[in-house]
Amino acid sequence: MKETVILRTANIYRDDFRLRAFTFGEGEKALCIVGSSRGNEYQQIFMCSRVLQRLKKLEAEGRFEENRQVMVIPTLNPASMNIGKRFWSIDNTDINRMFPGYALGETTQRIAAAVFEVVNKYPIGIQFTSFYMPGEFQPYIQMIHTGYENPEKARAFGLPYIVVREPRPYDTATLNYNWQIWETDAYSLYSGTTAKISVQGAEVAVDAVERFMICNHILKGTPAPAADVRIFHYDDLLTVRTNCSGLYHNLVPQNARVTAGQALAEIIDPCTGEILETVYSPADGVIFFRYDDPLIYAYTSSFKILREDA
Amino acid sequence: MLEDIVSIPLPVEETLRIRKNVIRNGEGKRICVVTGIHGDELEGQYVCFLLTRILNRNPELLHGSVEIYPAVNPLGIGSIQRGIPGFDLDMNRTFPGSDTGVMTEFVASALVNDLAGADLVFDIHASNIFLTEIPQVRINELHRDTLVPLARQANVDLVWVHGNSTVLESTLAYSLNAIGTPCLVVEMGVGMRLTGEYGQQLTTGILNLMRVLGIWDGDVQPVSTPIVADTEDEVIFLNARCSGMFMKTKRHGSWVKKGETVGYVFDPFQGKVLEYVNAEKSGLLFTIREYPLVDEGSLMGRILVGGGAAR
Incomplete structure (x- = not known):
């Protein structure tokens, strides 16, 4: 595992804002995983930390295929998480409504631009996303209907549900949508909760990511048996x-x-x-x-x- | 006459009511004045007060309907929050809503349905708590032909025709204009404050447009001719290069020359100026930062250059 800082900016009274990325394997960029983008997405950063632990173990066991590199970015917004705020600490803007970002724009546009510059180079992207209302979901994969999505490929996660949703106007500024538009296969993985940690939900997500990586020849091994999959439209x-x-x-x-x-x-x-x-x-x-x-x-x-x- | 647009019981001993004041005389055209979508923007409150007072004192001069919606996000205004409390959602990203949707969508839909068919709607904003603006109307280029002639009569200093963006399709103004109900978005002043002269200026503009629409017989002070910045004009955005405290040295509405300092970012720890914020080109400084704390990238001002500023 290698660690890099993909963005660092100074702040007058708080510590530097920095985003860390962790890479596994060597060579061709294969997969990028992004965790929380909001300050209350505790489950999403927790899932990423569990994925990171699993990949560390798999790398030590020599399970990575040759010439396959994976990046994990646990959080895009540590500054808000540290103060218990969902959106950006000063102006309350949402980083996940700023993609693909603008390097000369406002603060969260710059963060989105710096992140997109890095994650856009990967052919496959997985984002751990949340729902804006308090509650619990079944673990599932969501894809936004852009014309580029291919729900069949999402079967590799082995999760029981794959949901396709029509984009709303605000979706056009999300990471998932922009990943797709810029030709990355993008998947949103919902593990069940947002502001509450679900260990069981995180384990389901980690197993799903590992299975997906095996099916996509990033990891060696035999995929675990998959659940029966239902693919449906969100409006159903x-x-x-x-x-x-x-x-x-x-x-x-x-x-x-x-x-x-x-x-x-x-x-x-x-x-x-x-x-x-x-x-x-x-x-x-x-x-x-x-x-x-x-x-x-x-x-x-x-x-x-x-x-x-x- | 006060009318409920929406009335929804809240969980504990309170009802959410979105209300309008309908002032009517005769069967003429209908204009609507909406404000408070963002709970931290209060400049429209003073306009509602001034306009209602004038109409109450001179009911015989009105020949139609004026409907005033001073607080379409009453929970946000009541708790000094920009968005909808309890959801942390920007109300101006929920339109046109849905009458079978969740509460925020239901409210948005009820508001659009109530405003639909009006001859003119004003949606009054106050930028936010960070920026101060000269009185201006902002128009999506898709609706330029309908709205620019109206905006010219609104007694604002600037009419800014901006490019379309998919994200903006969730706004109240877009939703109304898309169904043929003309809606002018006004930005003026600053969040959490009232600017008396701007309130009076816009009230004059609303009365003038009421006159143009044939529903107001009262005297109206002469209105000013705004600068119209079209999409080919250039707006320069001044963004902070570092984190610190911003001190403005130029007022919004100033004409600045290339290289002129409009403010500076300083470090109170070290007693140092970290950055002088200079105009990259000559033009009209129509926005200036009001809230001192800046991050790298924070917007500190906007300058209109090019054709619009030269006119």
Whole structure:
């Protein structure tokens, strides 16, 4: 493992802002993995640290194929993580809305440009990404529909779900979108949580990355058996919206198989304890996303359900 | 008359209400004044106050409807946050929203639906807490033909026609203009503050456009002719080369000569000037940094050069 600093800038009162990258193997650039880009993406930096440990072990065992080099960048935003802030410490801009960046622009544009200059040279990119709402997802691979994506290639992760999503205007400034536009095969890997660490979720992600690397001839070995894969469009997920606001209480575990009409959660009046709303499943299926926070607003996606018949 | 656009109960003993004040006399055209999408931008508050007071005092001079939306992100304004609290989302990246979407999308959709069909919408901003701006209207080049003639009558100092960007397609103004409801985006002053003279200047501009649209019979002070910076004009961005504290030496709205210093970055530890910020070309300094702390790359000013500045 080699360590390099890909960006360092001085700050008048805080320590230098620096981004470290770790490389494994030698020779041709094969794969780049990027961890957290926001200050609250603790699970994403944790996943990267676990990947790093796994690659260190595999490198020591001589498992890297000849002429294959892999880079891991655990975080793009240590400055915000250190102060518990999701976006940039001063102006609250989002580094993952600044790609491909602009080297002469504002601070986060410059960070994005410096990062993109490095990661853009890799033919395959994996980003550990998060959802903006508190909750848990099934581990899955997401690809933005740009015309360049190939969901079939994502089967190599061995994860049970591959999701293709139409880009929204803001997506055009994300790392994943720009990677694809600049001809890198880009995958977003969701491991389940964001601000909470899930060891199990991270292990699933690390195993998936290793399997992907074996299938893509970056690592030697035999890939572990893969789960049955469902490839579907993000809009195929059934969103269950709340009608009331209040204290929120889940009744079913994440990943549960549910039936139409089954009670999934309750919303309670915080002062009187009255049940304001019981959230029911509109169909038979699997809980793909489950909201998880003490308070919930009306019109919030409390569940996303993958229907049995989708 | 106050009307609710959105009314959503919040979790604990509070209801989120987005309201508008409808002032109507007769069946004429409708203009809307929207502000507070960003909770830290307050300059529009004073415009709403001045305009409502004038209309209340002279209801017979109005021949149509004026609808005033002073706080479309009331939770953000109430907590001095730019975005939507609880979501950490920029509301001006959620449009046009969806009436079957989550709360932020639902609110965005309700607002667009309510504004749709107006003869003119003003969306008043105040840059942010970092920058001070001269009163200006910003127009996406896609809507130049419709909006520039209107913006010329708005009593602003500058009309900036900028290039299209996909990211901007999520803004309120883009969403409205895309459905044929003309919307002028005004930027003026600075975040978290009120600038009295700018509020008065824009209020005059709104009354003037009401006159142009035939819904205001009252006297209107003469309006100024703005500089119109088209996309072929050049805007120079002044970005910090190092981290430190910025002291401005030129006011926004100043005409600066090539090489002239507009401010400097200093280090309080060492008592040293780290960087003098000089104009690369002569032109109009229409933006200047207000918040002193800068990182490498922080925007410190914008200068309009080229044809627009020469006119």
